[in-house]
Amino acid sequence: MTGALLKYRGFIWRRALLDLRLKYAAADLGVLWNVLHPILLVLIYTFVFSFILRRGRADGDVPYWLFLCSGLLPWVAFTECVTQGARGFQRAAPYLRRLAVPEEVFIAERALSATIGLGISFVVLLIVALFYGLTPTWHWALLPVALLLLQGLGFGIGLTLGTLCVFFRDIPHALPLVLRVGMWTAPVLYPASLIPERIRPYTLAHPVTPSMNLIRALFLEGVMPAWWLWLLCLGWVVVSVAIGSFVLKALRSEIRDVL
Amino acid sequence: MSQAPAIVATDLRKTYRVYKRPSGRLLEWATLGRVTRHVSFEALRGVSLEVPRGQCLGVIGPNGCGKSTLLKLLSGVLSPTGGTFDVRGRVFALIELGTGFNQHLTGSQNIDLASGLLGLDPKYVRERKDQIIEFAELEEFIDRPMRTYSSGMRARLSFSLYAFMEPDVLMIDEAFSVGDASFREKSYELIERMVGDEDRTVVFVSHSAGAIERLSQRVVWMEKGQIRQVGDPGEVVGAYLESVGRGRAQASGPIVKDGAPIPGADESFHNAVGDDEPLRRAWIELKPGHAAAQAPAYKRFVLGALARAPGAGPSHFWLEIEDESGALVAQADSQRLGQDPAPHAPGAELVMRWPWRPVGIGPGRYRARFGIRGPGSDTSGGASWDAGWFEVEGSRVVDSTYHVLLTPRVHERVDGR
Numbered sequence: 296m297t298g299a300l301l302k303y304r305g306f307i308w309r310r311a312l313l314d315l316r317l318k319y320a321a322a323d324l325g326v327l328w329n330v331l332h333p334i335l336l337v338l339i340y341t342f343v344f345s346f347i348l349r350r351g352r353a354d355g356d357v358p359y360w361l362f363l364c365s366g367l368l369p370w371v372a373f374t375e376c377v378t379q380g381a382r383g384f385q386r387a388a389p390y391l392r393r394l395a396v397p398e399e400v401f402i403a404e405r406a407l408s409a410t411i412g413l414g415i416s417f418v419v420l421l422i423v424a425l426f427y428g429l430t431p432t433w434h435w436a437l438l439p440v441a442l443l444l445l446q447g448l449g450f451g452i453g454l455t456l457g458t459l460c461v462f463f464r465d466i467p468h469a470l471p472l473v474l475r476v477g478m479w480t481a482p483v484l485y486p487a488s489l490i491p492e493r494i495r496p497y498t499l500a501h502p503v504t505p506s507m508n509l510i511r512a513l514f515l516e517g518v519m520p521a522w523w524l525w526l527l528c529l530g531w532v533v534v535s536v537a538i539g540s541f542v543l544k545a546l547r548s549e550i551r552d553v554l
Numbered sequence: 555m556s557q558a559p560a561i562v563a564t565d566l567r568k569t570y571r572v573y574k575r576p577s578g579r580l581l582e583w584a585t586l587g588r589v590t591r592h593v594s595f596e597a598l599r600g601v602s603l604e605v606p607r608g609q610c611l612g613v614i615g616p617n618g619c620g621k622s623t624l625l626k627l628l629s630g631v632l633s634p635t636g637g638t639f640d641v642r643g644r645v646f647a648l649i650e651l652g653t654g655f656n657q658h659l660t661g662s663q664n665i666d667l668a669s670g671l672l673g674l675d676p677k678y679v680r681e682r683k684d685q686i687i688e689f690a691e692l693e694e695f696i697d698r699p700m701r702t703y704s705s706g707m708r709a710r711l712s713f714s715l716y717a718f719m720e721p722d723v724l725m726i727d728e729a730f731s732v733g734d735a736s737f738r739e740k741s742y743e744l745i746e747r748m749v750g751d752e753d754r755t756v757v758f759v760s761h762s763a764g765a766i767e768r769l770s771q772r773v774v775w776m777e778k779g780q781i782r783q784v785g786d787p788g789e790v791v792g793a794y795l796e797s798v799g800r801g802r803a804q805a806s807g808p809i810v811k812d813g814a815p816i817p818g819a820d821e822s823f824h825n826a827v828g829d830d831e832p833l834r835r836a837w838i839e840l841k842p843g844h845a846a847a848q849a850p851a852y853k854r855f856v857l858g859a860l861a862r863a864p865g866a867g868p869s870h871f872w873l874e875i876e877d878e879s880g881a882l883v884a885q886a887d888s889q890r891l892g893q894d895p896a897p898h899a900p901g902a903e904l905v906m907r908w909p910w911r912p913v914g915i916g917p918g919r920y921r922a923r924f925g926i927r928g929p930g931s932d933t934s935g936g937a938s939w940d941a942g943w944f945e946v947e948g949s950r951v952v953d954s955t956y957h958v959l960l961t962p963r964v965h966e967r968v969d970g971r
Contacts, residue, residue: 303670303673305670306669306670306671306673309666309667310667310670313656313659313667317658390671391631392631392649393631393647393649394631394647394671395629395630395631395645396671396673462576462579463576463580464576465576548633551626551631551632551633552570552571552632
């Protein structure tokens, strides 16, 4: 699989950038929307939680809106990865039916475009945070790694679901529900410290929890997360991509028959 | 031809599993295949073929015979259920033309993007871009979004794109059912050049017997997922056309003494200019005796001709129909159709009536050529007469085209009839 992704890397990049461009193709502001979207999202949360709900501190001395955005933006990109991946083969059906392009290329393209979107929105968040007065630490330099680990997991899950969706068309309908459950069971909207102490270790079994903890620790707390937390994240990526590759390998010969 | 063949396929098979409902597949997985919930459909049942470099292989056959499946297997789009194949060099397969382009991008951007789809270096494509655009005759439109293109324009762009990427093996599936005659002609010439001068290999799948016969050095006739006949284009295409026609042929003797009256000069699309011209008249009849100015598309009609035989009988008769690009769209021969040679007096005026059922023939201008020859297999003592153009009118409803000529009825002219 790595071979195919490497061979088609240029294509994946161009298609991913195209995705971002065409997402707002009909709009006057076009590509700008990719930046405007996260800015507006961050501003809305800032406004609501600073002035209306006056939900001050979530964890330590970080304002809630900042905490929220630091979890929500990656989560949004992650779900994009998963849902777009799940629909990836069906959307690429016109190509798959008549070109010998390897299947995984189309999932990678979706994952990459979601990741580029995440990169843009997180940069916006960093800038807003600087304006707010958050002091940057060297830990910020590790943020891309943490975000990429989360997106890697998204790619693995997207690859698995993408293959399965070709055969079972119910999955895309069930997916939003499952993702909603996933969001509330992971510390995305609330800090991990709110979880009762005795069940907190078990929450690490949630594939997204370790990444969320990594991102928060690096971005908001300025501490180096424990090595095993990194390893756990990497483990999830490896496992999900391995499952995705296995499912694809097992069903590859039939995908184009069914599409 | 000491080189290794460009394409070798051995016993290629493709079986589709058809599930009534997706849960059937789940059940099979859960029981590790002990429960069967699918019906197998064998699209390809053991096809073996070999194509030498620098040849065009034509593939012909009725719908659903496995032509497209074969192409998709050879180009790597589908994986075979059984058998092996080897295609040497860079392979491009043009399957279902004009799709796969992004509607929002311009033609030019789509060309750039296609390099990725074909796994090519973008620079490689850029260097050939001007050629592609010029050949596709899209200079004016190339910076407009693809959604403003007509289906013909899309087809032109995709064919040009593939043809100029210098593939070692080019596979084309029904590429020219859209698009105008002049572009088709240009494309045929390009294919002939690629095969003849550049030693490239082409696999050409089409319903058009004329195109197949013109472009191919060898033809495979497929039926029900198997090769029914393979060999010389004229032979195989002829046999194929006969097989399609014979099923619907009307029983009729070679000579009908009491034929219907022949139409007058004003009702014919061809009239002899001088007394010397052997082809006196050619016309269209909706049924014998009822002349029409134009033939109806997709319907049965009769092509009639009155001609003076060059010699003594008995004779066989033949008819060829070409479209505007010069491609042979239909042909028939009374001998191939199993008729006995028709006896007639030397220099007799003969009335020929060819019931023609152009299955799927679109409207347009077609040229008819009537021929006569002696009873032997040699063509000596024969003659042929160009009847010029006639029109087929109607709306285009079917994109794939093959033509069926039926057994002709020929008789000597008696008392103006």
